[in-house]
Amino acid sequence: METCVFCKIIQGEIPSSKVYEDDNILAFLDINPVNHGHVLVIPKEHHPKLEETPDNVVADIFVQSKKLMQGIKQALKADYVSVSVVGTEVPHLHIHLIPRWFDDGLAGFWPTRKYKETKEMKEMADKIKNAL
């Protein structure tokens, strides 16, 4: 995709701090990290949305993410690594791997809401279940 910032990183048109690369996958540091060492893992094929990405590509990036998590944890002596697929900014599938320390001061990752009552929560679960 000509206008995709992550495709430009893959093509070498935009610089990146690479931590891993193979024929199908690239991993590099997020330019605005939640914590230092925040890595993005992307497939080299341009797929905008996880839910529309072929299973083999999804499997590939998650298996590689697992290996990268082990490396991040070891290299940075992180207590654990958070994994998320956010996708609010760049429409090229990517996995965020964020090193976390128990004392890093990040209480929660994003703002949360409450369900008014258990019934409302059950109805929501049923709604999704019925669509599967």
Ligand code: AMP
């Ligand atoms: P999101 O699409 O919400 O998952 O967020 C996209 C992520 O990509 C953000 O965390 C940005 O900081 C990161 N990002 C955007 N452009 C670059 C870039 N040129 N190099 C590294 N990270 C980037």
